[in-house]
Amino acid sequence: MKEPCQYQMEQILHSAVRNITPYRKNWLIETEAGKWVVKRTRFPARLRWWLKVDQELRLRGFTAMPPIRSDGSRWIITPFIEGKTASYSRWQEVEKILQVLAQFHLVGQRLHTPPEKGAAFLLYHRLYERLIQFYRVLTKTPFLEKELGELLESHGQDFYLDGRRAWQRLQSLPLQKICHDEWFVRNITHRDLASHNWMIDEGGNPWLIDFETASYDSQLGDIWQISARILSENNWTDEWCHRVLMSYEYVRPLSPLEKKILYTLFSYPNEFFREAIGLAERKRGYEIKHSVPYLKKLIEQRENWQKQIKRISYW
Structure with a gap:
């Protein structure tokens, strides 16, 4: 699992990166502006398509998904959600x-x-x-x-x-x-x-x-x-x-x-x-x-x- 480049992450997030650690098969980045989850995509074309769909859904009023930042080809970056994984038994x-x-x-x-x-x-x-x-x-x-x-x-x-x-x-x-x-x-x-x-x-x-x-x-x-x-x-x-x-x-x-x-x-x-x-x-x-x-x-x-x-x- 290739670690994201600190300089590139700082360029995307517009904030200094303090720490990068593994997190749930992805990466957790701590910056001056907060924590972010970083995932590397295997399908750049799909990522570019989803970024357009994501924008359209938000314009229509659906916001129950973390906002995305991306380089448009490899990395999906979303804010870290303070909470827990859902349970289907609750x-x-x-x-x-x-x-x-x-x-x-x-x-x-x-x-x-x-x-x-x-x-x-x-x-x-x-x-x-x-x-x-x-x-x-x-x-x-x-x-x-x-x-x-x-x-x-x-x-x-x-x-x-x-x-x-x-x-x-x-x-x-x-x-x-x-x-x-x-x-x-x-x-x-x-x-x-x-x-x-x-x-x-x-x-x-x-x-x-x-x-x-x-x-x-x-x-x-x-x-x-x-x-x-x-x-x-x-x-x-x-x-x-x-x-x-x-x-x-x-x-x-x-x-x-x-x-x-x-x-x-x-x-x-x-x-x-x-x-x-x-x-x-x-x-x-x-x-x-x-x-x-x-x-x-x-x-x-x-x-x-x-x-x-x-x-x-x-x-």
């Missing part, structure tokens, strides 16, 4: 987060900034690709690390069949058209709504961070991703299932069709697929000691998860 935080996400979606509809160049990798593409990736992992179970291999040998096929059935049901719904339509009209999505991409400041206000995966796509993908993670964190209880979408819809109501597609998406075991693929392919950020216990938790939840999906079909 209802007071979750309620605020869902309403901020809904505001982000409302403000981020029909933007003027042109999309990035190149083919779009939309929600329905990602679902199919992940299903295929997981199938390939299943064919390699004898060659995986023992604990992961044994776990997938016992339960992997069940989750694969869950995913295939969900994908087949989605084919009868206009998800593909919705994805293309929302890309065409330029509706913004975050696409990586893990709890660590929300910060809660000392006043209890949520801040959405890390937009490296953001793109124009169906906003249903964000709603599904964050709702599934929150509900899994809280064991898919009736209370949480009832409250999660109500909080989002308080700001941005969903159409009956959107709810039907979202209900079908909930039956797709994305969390299990993502963790298993990450471990099998030795991706950055996936470790046996953390991911295997999470996979075991998802296995234990599977029966309750499927029962709950049937109960929430009234959404």
Whole structure:
């Protein structure tokens, strides 16, 4: 991880740098004007695109994301937020987060900034690709690390069949058209709504961070991703299932069709697929000691998860 150049940081921040230290796989810079988090981007073109989107969102009134300073090619610099990473098990935080996400979606509809160049990798593409990736992992179970291999040998096929059935049901719904339509009209999505991409400041206000995966796509993908993670964190209880979408819809109501597609998406075991693929392919950020216990938790939840999906079909 290459350390940022002190002189360059001073030029961007217009302040003398006192200290540079590693921070959450990035860098923390202390200056006379305060503390800053510095991240090196792997995609300069994407950074330049996001800087334009960021400016447009702020002009429209959405400010629940740290202001960005940048050299426009490598470095993303944002103010250090005094606070903590959000927890998806604390209802007071979750309620605020869902309403901020809904505001982000409302403000981020029909933007003027042109999309990035190149083919779009939309929600329905990602679902199919992940299903295929997981199938390939299943064919390699004898060659995986023992604990992961044994776990997938016992339960992997069940989750694969869950995913295939969900994908087949989605084919009868206009998800593909919705994805293309929302890309065409330029509706913004975050696409990586893990709890660590929300910060809660000392006043209890949520801040959405890390937009490296953001793109124009169906906003249903964000709603599904964050709702599934929150509900899994809280064991898919009736209370949480009832409250999660109500909080989002308080700001941005969903159409009956959107709810039907979202209900079908909930039956797709994305969390299990993502963790298993990450471990099998030795991706950055996936470790046996953390991911295997999470996979075991998802296995234990599977029966309750499927029962709950049937109960929430009234959404």
